Amino acid sequence: MLKPLGDRVILEAQDEEEQTVGGIVLASNAKEKSQTGKIIAVGNGTVLENGETLPMNVKVGDTVIYDKYAGTEVSYEDQKYLVVHEKDLVAVVE
Amino acid sequence: MLKPLGDRVILEAQDEEEQTVGGIVLASNAKEKSQTGKIIAVGNGTVLENGETLPMNVKVGDTVIYDKYAGTEVSYEDQKYLVVHEKDLVAVVE
Amino acid sequence: MLKPLGDRVILEAQDEEEQTVGGIVLASNAKEKSQTGKIIAVGNGTVLENGETLPMNVKVGDTVIYDKYAGTEVSYEDQKYLVVHEKDLVAVVE
Amino acid sequence: MLKPLGDRVILEAQDEEEQTVGGIVLASNAKEKSQTGKIIAVGNGTVLENGETLPMNVKVGDTVIYDKYAGTEVSYEDQKYLVVHEKDLVAVVE
Amino acid sequence: MLKPLGDRVILEAQDEEEQTVGGIVLASNAKEKSQTGKIIAVGNGTVLENGETLPMNVKVGDTVIYDKYAGTEVSYEDQKYLVVHEKDLVAVVE
Amino acid sequence: MLKPLGDRVILEAQDEEEQTVGGIVLASNAKEKSQTGKIIAVGNGTVLENGETLPMNVKVGDTVIYDKYAGTEVSYEDQKYLVVHEKDLVAVVE
Amino acid sequence: MLKPLGDRVILEAQDEEEQTVGGIVLASNAKEKSQTGKIIAVGNGTVLENGETLPMNVKVGDTVIYDKYAGTEVSYEDQKYLVVHEKDLVAVVE
Numbered sequence: 001m002l003k004p005l006g007d008r009v010i011l012e013a014q015d016e017e018e019q020t021v022g023g024i025v026l027a028s029n030a031k032e033k034s035q036t037g038k039i040i041a042v043g044n045g046t047v048l049e050n051g052e053t054l055p056m057n058v059k060v061g062d063t064v065i066y067d068k069y070a071g072t073e074v075s076y077e078d079q080k081y082l083v084v085h086e087k088d089l090v091a092v093v094e
Numbered sequence: 095m096l097k098p099l100g101d102r103v104i105l106e107a108q109d110e111e112e113q114t115v116g117g118i119v120l121a122s123n124a125k126e127k128s129q130t131g132k133i134i135a136v137g138n139g140t141v142l143e144n145g146e147t148l149p150m151n152v153k154v155g156d157t158v159i160y161d162k163y164a165g166t167e168v169s170y171e172d173q174k175y176l177v178v179h180e181k182d183l184v185a186v187v188e
Numbered sequence: 189m190l191k192p193l194g195d196r197v198i199l200e201a202q203d204e205e206e207q208t209v210g211g212i213v214l215a216s217n218a219k220e221k222s223q224t225g226k227i228i229a230v231g232n233g234t235v236l237e238n239g240e241t242l243p244m245n246v247k248v249g250d251t252v253i254y255d256k257y258a259g260t261e262v263s264y265e266d267q268k269y270l271v272v273h274e275k276d277l278v279a280v281v282e
Numbered sequence: 283m284l285k286p287l288g289d290r291v292i293l294e295a296q297d298e299e300e301q302t303v304g305g306i307v308l309a310s311n312a313k314e315k316s317q318t319g320k321i322i323a324v325g326n327g328t329v330l331e332n333g334e335t336l337p338m339n340v341k342v343g344d345t346v347i348y349d350k351y352a353g354t355e356v357s358y359e360d361q362k363y364l365v366v367h368e369k370d371l372v373a374v375v376e
Numbered sequence: 377m378l379k380p381l382g383d384r385v386i387l388e389a390q391d392e393e394e395q396t397v398g399g400i401v402l403a404s405n406a407k408e409k410s411q412t413g414k415i416i417a418v419g420n421g422t423v424l425e426n427g428e429t430l431p432m433n434v435k436v437g438d439t440v441i442y443d444k445y446a447g448t449e450v451s452y453e454d455q456k457y458l459v460v461h462e463k464d465l466v467a468v469v470e
Numbered sequence: 471m472l473k474p475l476g477d478r479v480i481l482e483a484q485d486e487e488e489q490t491v492g493g494i495v496l497a498s499n500a501k502e503k504s505q506t507g508k509i510i511a512v513g514n515g516t517v518l519e520n521g522e523t524l525p526m527n528v529k530v531g532d533t534v535i536y537d538k539y540a541g542t543e544v545s546y547e548d549q550k551y552l553v554v555h556e557k558d559l560v561a562v563v564e
Numbered sequence: 565m566l567k568p569l570g571d572r573v574i575l576e577a578q579d580e581e582e583q584t585v586g587g588i589v590l591a592s593n594a595k596e597k598s599q600t601g602k603i604i605a606v607g608n609g610t611v612l613e614n615g616e617t618l619p620m621n622v623k624v625g626d627t628v629i630y631d632k633y634a635g636t637e638v639s640y641e642d643q644k645y646l647v648v649h650e651k652d653l654v655a656v657v658e
Contacts (some may be wrong), residue, residue, distance in 0.1 A: 001469075001470045002441070002467045002468070002469060002470070003467055003468045003470050004444065004466065004467045005433060005434070005440075005462075005465050005466060006433075006463070008466055008467070010467065035168065041467075044433070046463060047424075047426060047430060048143060048144070048145055049143050049425050050144065050145070050424070050426065051144075051424055051426075051428055051430055052145055054141060057099060057100075057138070057163055058099070063108075063169075065096070065168050068166065070127065072102065072443055072444065072466055074441050074466065074467065076441075076469070083441075083466045083467055084167050086099075087100070089099050090099060090102060090166055090168065090177045091096045091097055091098045091099060091102070091150065091177055092097045092099065092164055093095075093096060093097070093136075093170070094095045094096070094411065097219075105267050129262065142237060142238070142239055143237050144238065144239070146239055148235060148249055151193060151194075151232070152193070159190070159262050159271075161260055161263075162260065178222075180193075181194070184192065184193060184196055184260055184262065184271045185190045185191055185193060185196070185198065185229075185262065185271060186190070186191045186193065187189075187190060187193045187264070188189045188190070188191050223356065224339055236332070236333055237331050238329060238331075238332065238333070240333055242329060242333055245287060245288075245326070246287070253284070253356050253358075253365075255354055256354065274287075275288070277283055277287050277292060278286065278356065278365045279284045279286045279287060279290070279292065279323075279356065279365055280284070280285045280287065280289060281283075281284060281285075281358070282283045282284070282285050288496070307524060314554050315546065330519060330520070332519075332520065332521075335523055336521055337515060339475060339476075339514070340475070343494055347472070347544050347546075347553075349542055350542065368475075371475050372474065372475060372542055372544065373472045373473060373474045373475060373478070373480065373511075373544065373552045373553055374472070374473045374475065375471075375472060375473075375546070376471045376472070376473050377657075377658045378629070378655045378656070378657060379655060379656045379657075379658050380654065380655045381621060381622070381650075381653050381655060381656065382621075382651070384654055384655070386655065404580060417655075420621070423618060425612060425613050425614075425616070426612070426614065427618055428615055446624070448632065448654055449629055450599065450654065450655065451630050452629075452657070459629075459655055460656045470589055505638065507648055518613060518614070518615055519613050520613075520614065520615075522615055524611060524615055526610070527569060527570075528569070533591045535566070535638050535640075535647075538636065556569075557570065559569050560568065560569060560572055560636055560638065560647045561566045561567060561568045561569060561572070561574065561605075561638065561647055562566070562567045562569065563565075563566060563640070564566070564567050
């Protein structure tokens with residue numbers, strides 16, 4: 001299992017429903033990169049300048065929207081995940 | 095529903111009245127991008143370096159003007175929204 | 189009415205006297221952009237890192253000089269205004 | 283009169299003695315831009331992060347040397363002045 | 377032995393299993409640079425602005441994933457290591 | 471006399487011994503710019519964020535080495551000086 | 565003697581054993597620049613925002629590895645040294 005460090009979360013990309021144009025399934029390179037993911041692990045939180053740790057505002061299981069181009073892709077046991085700083089999460093889907 | 099994180103707000107673009115030149119309705123690509131939106135959700139506020147949270151100065155229902163190029167476009171249930179940091183809101187329309 | 193947020197002020201551009209060369213009124217694109225404006229609305233002030241708000245040093249009615257290229261142009265009820273951060277105001281005309 | 287804001291000072295450019303080469307007065311575009319000025323107005327001082335104001339280290343009447351390219355040129359009643367942040371003043375001529 | 381300074385850790389690159397395409401072992405320049413390493417030494421921690429030292433969140437023996445392009449390669453006794461700031465470690469493999 | 475402001479010092483360039491190649495004195499544009507100078511005036515010191523002034527670590531008469539490209543050249547009474555921030559002084563020659 | 569200022573150390577480059585390829589000594593421009601040095605002088609330490617000085621973590625005699633491209637080369641009495649900020653030292657060789 002992966003444990004994110006600091007204010008990071010680990011996301012599993014959401015399955016997007018296939019988009020079709022006139023019945024033709026679009027090839028993957030014709031689709032926009034998804035900006036939605038499900039949190040599967042969270043770090044301990046941001047460390048402030050006074051040494052205290054600020055707890056995370058999101059939790060495992062949350063579906064979140066993140067800033068385009070944010071995060072680092074990591075591979076672990078043949079699966080790809082995205083590790084994102086909490087400050088790059090823009091909203092929670094409730 | 096979308097819940098913005100931190101000092102972010104979610105905006106719904108305002109309908110602009112069509113601008114016409116000599117009776118001809120301008121195509122959408124000939125119009126300037128609107129900088130006005132209506133707030134439909136607000137985050138909890140900015141977290142200061144001492145760990146306290148600064149409450150938001152705007153609320154749901156406010157019509158606001160935001161800095162050009164600010165914000166992240168997000169799609170949710172077939173509708174597009176703009177997520178903007180509070181610091182990029184320049185004024186409230188009263 | 190527009191209410192500026194944070195440390196911003198809203199300026200109304202000052203009328204400049206027409207400059208003429210040999211009696212010929214110069215077209216507007218031949219004139220330098222004015223850097224003087226009159227304040228018609230002020231925000232609540234800068235929020236410091238400790239959460240306190242620093243009151244503004246300028247008030248409605250002040251004529252101010254601002255840094256070239258500073259500010260955001262906004263349109264409201266068919267009139268253009270300039271929204272400027274207080275730190276980009278260089279001097280008050282007394 | 284102009285009142286500078288924050289940690290700014292207003293300078294009046296110093297008259298430089300004409301430089302001549304072999305008796306020929308050099309045209310103004312052949313001379314280096316002066317970096318010396320006389321202070322005609324000072325702001326209230328820098329505001330620190332704790333909200334206190336740091337008094338200025340220079341006063342009206344001081345002749346100062348400023349960093350090349352620092353400052354904003356402003357026109358007021360047909361005269362040009364330079365508005366400079368105190369941190370861009372390098373030395374006082376005593 | 378090498379002792380990292382500040383918030384740095386020293387990593388030993390992990391052996392990656394050879395990847396083959398149709399039985400042909402790929403030459404090393406055809407493989408992606410590994411982003412996983414094992415910590416063999418840790419620094420004392422980040423020094424905060426108030427002078428206190430924040431202890432490290434990782435320890436010798438941890439397998440970690442680090443940001444691509446992070447770190448400095450150093451050679452010591454004919455072996456190459458990577459020295460990485462703790463803030464560039466994204467997750468611990470547990 | 472020139473009085474430097476803040477954390478600045480004023481340096482007088484050191485005379486370098488002429489370097490010759492095979493008895494031929496090199497023209498000045500063939501020599502590296504000296505990075506050594508003698509302090510002839512010091513400012514009051516750096517002002518910290520809490521408003522206190524940190525005294526200077528160098529004094530008039532010290533010979534110092536400064537970072538290449540640091541400082542501002544100023545002319546005063548037909549002589550050129552270099553004004554350098556204390557943070558750009560790398561070492562004192564004792 | 566040279567006394568480094570602030571959080572700087574002065575390094576003496578380490579002699580590298582000549583590398584030969586098939587018995588042929590490589591010309592100096594074919595070798596990588598060494599990143600190892602021996603500390604011959606240390607400054608007083610970093611000054612924090614509260615005015616306190618943080619003592620150095622390295623001492624005279626330590627052999628250290630430093631970040632590539634870090635530091636300023638200085639000449640003193642016909643010998644070249646490298647002056648490096650402590651934050652650019654990555655590890656101590658023990």
